[in-house]
Amino acid sequence: xxxxxxxxxxxxxxxxxxxxxxxxxxxxxxxxxxxxxxxxxxxxxxxxxxxxxxxxxxxxxxxxxxxxxxxxxxxxxxxxxxxxxxxxxxxxxxxxxxxxxxxxxxxxxxxxxxxxxxxxxxxxxxxxxxxxxxxxxxxxxxxxxxxxxxxxxxxxxxxxxxxxxxxxxxxxxxxxxxxxxxxxxxxxxxxxxxxxxxxxxxxxxxxxxxxxxxxxxxxxxxxxxxxxxxxxxxxxxxxxxxxxxxxxxxxxxxxxxxxxxxxxxxxxxxxxxxxxxxxxxxxxxxxxxxxxxxxxxxxxxxxxxxxxxxxxxxxxxxxxxxxxxxxxxxxxxxxxxxxxxxxxxxxxxxxxxxxxxxxxxxxxxxxxxxxxxxxxxxxxxxxxxxxxxxxxxxxxxxxxxxxxxxxxxxxxxxxxxxxxxxxxxxxxxxxxxxxxxxxxxxxxxxxxxxxxxxxxxxxxxxxxxxxxxxxxxxxxxxxxxxxxxxxxxxxxxxxxxxxxxxxxxxxxxxxxxxxxxxxxxxxxxxxxxxxxxxxxxxxxxxxxxxxxxxx
Numbered sequence: 001x002x003x004x005x006x007x008x009x010x011x012x013x014x015x016x017x018x019x020x021x022x023x024x025x026x027x028x029x030x031x032x033x034x035x036x037x038x039x040x041x042x043x044x045x046x047x048x049x050x051x052x053x054x055x056x057x058x059x060x061x062x063x064x065x066x067x068x069x070x071x072x073x074x075x076x077x078x079x080x081x082x083x084x085x086x087x088x089x090x091x092x093x094x095x096x097x098x099x100x101x102x103x104x105x106x107x108x109x110x111x112x113x114x115x116x117x118x119x120x121x122x123x124x125x126x127x128x129x130x131x132x133x134x135x136x137x138x139x140x141x142x143x144x145x146x147x148x149x150x151x152x153x154x155x156x157x158x159x160x161x162x163x164x165x166x167x168x169x170x171x172x173x174x175x176x177x178x179x180x181x182x183x184x185x186x187x188x189x190x191x192x193x194x195x196x197x198x199x200x201x202x203x204x205x206x207x208x209x210x211x212x213x214x215x216x217x218x219x220x221x222x223x224x225x226x227x228x229x230x231x232x233x234x235x236x237x238x239x240x241x242x243x244x245x246x247x248x249x250x251x252x253x254x255x256x257x258x259x260x261x262x263x264x265x266x267x268x269x270x271x272x273x274x275x276x277x278x279x280x281x282x283x284x285x286x287x288x289x290x291x292x293x294x295x296x297x298x299x300x301x302x303x304x305x306x307x308x309x310x311x312x313x314x315x316x317x318x319x320x321x322x323x324x325x326x327x328x329x330x331x332x333x334x335x336x337x338x339x340x341x342x343x344x345x346x347x348x349x350x351x352x353x354x355x356x357x358x359x360x361x362x363x364x365x366x367x368x369x370x371x372x373x374x375x376x377x378x379x380x381x382x383x384x385x386x387x388x389x390x391x392x393x394x395x396x397x398x399x400x401x402x403x404x405x406x407x408x409x410x411x412x413x414x415x416x417x418x419x420x421x422x423x424x425x426x427x428x429x430x431x432x433x434x435x436x437x438x439x440x441x442x443x444x445x446x447x448x449x450x451x452x453x454x455x456x457x458x459x460x461x462x463x464x465x466x467x468x469x470x471x472x473x474x475x476x477x478x479x480x481x482x483x484x485x486x487x488x489x490x491x492x493x494x495x496x497x498x499x500x501x502x503x504x505x506x507x508x509x510x511x512x513x514x515x516x517x518x519x520x521x522x523x524x525x526x527x528x529x530x531x532x533x534x535x536x537x538x539x540x541x542x543x544x545x546x547x548x549x550x551x
Contacts, residue, residue, distance in 0.1 A: 036064035108233035451480035485516035
């Protein structure tokens, strides 16, 4: 078991590189086909990688003692379902070990197997039985029961089940919205169907991008075959697990939940490869796990005719940005912003991308489109105004930045980020200094551990003559963020004003080595040049001349 291929597989599996691990373990298995551990690893990694040979490996793994697992049940059952061997599929799913996860999933898998056998009444009875009714997943069981009734042509029963699901569902659900909306459409209630989808997309900024396509898709049912229903069963469990991961502590626990969720999504995609919502979720998880290239490949599997194609394009743009492919990301976002000018998300994302590229004019234009769209839909958030203010400030237009910040403060008067930005901007410009100190003191009281706010308030105290108090606060900020050139520059000024001149020069030299922004670089160089020419000066001359970096 200490062969090079096995060791490569172990290293790759620990790095969650499923494709490499699967290839290595499969090679090791070809050399030692009777080793149960190699067989288990080869199968597991192949299943996680979505390799087609996972089925044969599952059967091989199941021959060994302890080789039957939840994953072998999924893979063997899914393969049977894809070949319309529904009794075999049901039998395979029944071999799953009993736990909370399988208790939630099993009724859905068995019900769709019954539907595949044309036993829809039995399937619906299973999903609406007393044990199912006691499950926290009951609203979702009702959705799937309605889908089975629809496939069987029982529209009256389907409508009743969808209505029951709608009443019990704790929030909005896209599958239910599409299924119920299609039922309304087919029943001649097109206006109600459009209103239902409008409510769904208006409360989800990502789905809003695809609103026209989702409206057009109301004419078709979201599930047209039992294998698609099975795929949505896996998708449901993946969604619930992903929600759990979002609330879990960061670390191994969260990562393990995400890996399990990705496994469920790959099972869904085995059954319904184009399923866009599964690919979107899987891409998000893979990106969270650090597999950006895998995430991009996953998204490429969504056909351009899918109703969620615009959402997929948006996610691909964010991935391109993360991968450093800025031109591609910009092209996608510009296209989305042009095609959907009433949507906030594409223009805002474009503004963020251009801001990161220091294209202040382009960022302001994009953010302004996003602001206009948000105002029109009564969904303007203070963070969007904050982002545009940052672009205005970097461009040197403080008046417009100040206007945005003051508007944002009307909705969030005690937001530390806003108080810090506005207060620091005032103090840098030598205006409203008393008010600036008040804002920054309030900001630090609200967020006492924020190093940027400590630095801002320390700088404000320094510029208003409270040098000793300023130095104490700036020292604390420098301890928290020792690699921030601006903080080191500020501390150097405080030291000089206190007469600690050699320490001041040391602090500025440290700041020089920390790759400061151009504005800070000029200030640091000016300070060093000044003290070289005027070593006996008591204070350092300061400019009231931003722009300065937004902290």
